[in-house]
Amino acid sequence: MRRGTGPVSDHDDAGNAIVEFLAVxxxxxxxxxxxVLLLGRLQAATFAADGAAGEAGRAYTEASTIDVGSARAVAAVALALRDQGFEDVDPASSLKLECSSVPCLQPGSDVAATVRFAVRLPFVPSFVSSVVPLEIPVRGDAVAPVDQFRGR
Known part of the structure; x- marks a missing residue:
């Protein structure tokens, strides 16, 4: 007992630390x-889009024909997206190739590759779509030159 204060227990606040810890x-x-989870997922998506665009452009410019180049570019996009954990993204629909000359693959021309897809926010229920976007668009661009001495 303390002098002059009456019977007061030293443990009146027992359990408050647990409640405070849970609240914090x-x-x-x-x-x-x-x-942190969301930013990591977005960083992986950005890295995948940039890498996929660069590799698609290189694969397209190294091909012998336009059809072979398109198939190689789609395969490169699929590989880059799968490497970062985006297996659910369709590589053919997310890839866009544009040539600086007609016909494509002319020596000295450029091929611009763009990869676009949307990253779904983790753990966000669909009923909040009117308030919070459920997906964040990601885009990667690259320009690959066609070899100037190609076919010579």
């Missing part, structure tokens, strides 16, 4: 963890 965890830690 829910209010701060969970949103920060979600943000």
């Amino acid at each position: 965890t829910v209010l701060l830690l969970i949103p920060v963890l979600y943000l």
Whole structure:
């Protein structure tokens, strides 16, 4: 007992630390963890789109014909997207190739490759789509030169 204060227990706040820890965890830690998860996924998507566009352009310019080049470019996009965990993205529909000359693959010309797809936000339910976007678009661009001495 303390002098002059009456019977007061030293353990009146027992259990408050647990409640405070849970409140801080829910209010701060969970949103920060979600943000880290989301930013990691977006970084992987950006890396995949840039890599896929570069490899698609190179694969297209090294091909002997336009048809072979298109098939190689789609395969390169599929490989780059799969490497970063985006197996659900259709490589053929996400790839766009543009040539700087007609016909394509003329020596000294350029081929521009663009890869676009959408990254779905993890753990966001579809009923909040009117308030929060459910997908974030990602785009990667690259220009690959056709060898100037091609076919000589």
